[in-house]
Amino acid sequence: MLDLHLYQSLGEALRAALDKWPNEICLIEADRDRENHRLTYAQFRDMALPFARALQDSGFQPGSRAAILMTNQSKWLISAYAIFYCGGILVPIDYKLTAAEQLQILARCKAEVLIVEHHLWRALVQVKDAPQSEVTTALVIEAPADAAMVGAKRWEEFQSPAKPVFATRRLKDPACIVYSSGTGGRPKGCVLTHENYLEQCIALTSLFPFWPGVRYLSILPTNHAIDFMVGFIGPFVCGATVVHLRTLRPEYVREAFSKYKITYVTLVPLVLKNLERGLRERFDALPKTKRRILDWLIDLNRSLTRKKPRLGVSRKLLGSVHKPFGGELRAIFVGGAFTEPATLQFFYDLGIPVGNGYGCTEAGTVITLNDFHPFRADTVGKPLPGVEVSVINADADGIGEIKVRGKTVMSHYLDDPEMTAETIVAGSLMTGDLGRFDSTGHLQLFGRKKNMIVTEEGKNIYPEDVETVFEGLPVKEFCVFAANYLWPARTMVGEKLVIVLRPEEGQPFATAARANLEERNRRLVNYKRIHGYLLWERDFPRTAAMKIKRGVLAEEIRAAMPRTAVASL
């Protein structure tokens, strides 16, 4: 791989990679049984540079911001490289958000350029009363010939033959502004520097190296910090290949493993558990004798891999299990949310190590990672090289808030000095997560201090953000909480939201009101829905400005009612 210590910016490192491996394949883009693109590093460069020059001709300068709103595909990475080549700041926007949410981020980040896939563009232009953005150039990908462009240009036609000018950047300059959900519908823009990314990449590749020939299957959205690092920067600076699938239906994903001989992939816990379920069903369907042999082989593999993974041995012993994964899979990474130890152990025993870890966008993605020496399903691994992690204000059990310090910690939240000051204290990132180190230096997680949940799909949900939909409920007042915030459970599994309802005096919460609550709940996307409700007979404590004192209310509820008082919806 490249020696990343030699470079000052992502643009510089990527440029060196494109020059170093001109004939290696960097990108494969498949759509069902078709292959849309198979690009070498040289072809990638030849597609990116005319685009970069056109950006420069349109007035895009070093320090200018460009947003990308796209599903995973080759043009995402080509556009990103062009932005870095021009010295621009990239703002990846989550394509799974609603159009209104995307427009809100677009307005906040002050991007001048928007690069967007056609179906997402179509949704954006339909939003009424959109907030004012500073976008002067909108470039739409794959717009049909008869599409209404509404002032936008076609990405495919946006190129200039002249050579673009490479813009140098310094380590501390911002590279990306990555938005994660925040309270009160206020997305937080994490400003990550070139140094943040380069240091993170050095640390990750020291544990899990890539090289030419390695194929990474990019499934998590590239706008997410994990895929941006592991499905773009990491493979590219090592001359490896990224495989994109335009449809993520389970059967096409399964097929891709063997078709493209995938080496690494990252999944969210939900998908990993789905894979586990499928394998368990397959095992259960085996005739008794075959099943007994399989169980014996799994036991044998477990004892042979106790100290470290032995891929060659596992593939020989459990060939029938490894074959559907293509036979070349070295590890699955899991990220975005907490994964149950039993699931991790299940795969490890089959000879498929799952690299579980812990991280957040504010810390440049990964903070701790399991290094498999030995594998520990009950922890989230050790701190990455160069990342200092400590537990502060620990209780009698050694559990306290996780604090992170190092070159991977973000610079600040965009235009939010108050939140930055709350989150980065004396140069350390206060994560709001609770953990404990064991005697071998592995970190274990025990829930959160924060009133929020993370779903198995890796979605961060803040209670305040779902409350709007319940405005108008026939109750005196209401408030949404993370159940584990009301009743700390020392776990990060199965996190749920509950709504606390204060009925009007003398008006019991009747069937009609419950139906009303259920109807409103259905308006939310499935992963944001509340799980149950709790009836509360006292007025909520409020500030002078009439804001609910959530912390105080939570304490009152905790003291008066058990978790079992929640009625399921």
Place this chain on the structure above:
Amino acid sequence: MPTTPTIEQTVEQVLALASAHFKVPRAELSPDDDFFKKLGISSLQVLDLLTRVESHFGIELPDYELQGVSDFRTLAQRIQARL
């Protein structure tokens, strides 16, 4: 020449496919049901249904067409637009 089915027919066919795929009696499903709740499935399992839908109707339905859709009727409308 085959004629395009009406939206009602498409809804009916989607319900029949979901009933067969997830092994839920057809009589228990209605067009406006929230399929996540009714079938007790995840967003991933819904993607499985799309393949059945594609081969049944002979269309290609990009994954994004399912974004924000949680009831059978809306899914049928998305299919109808591509018939």
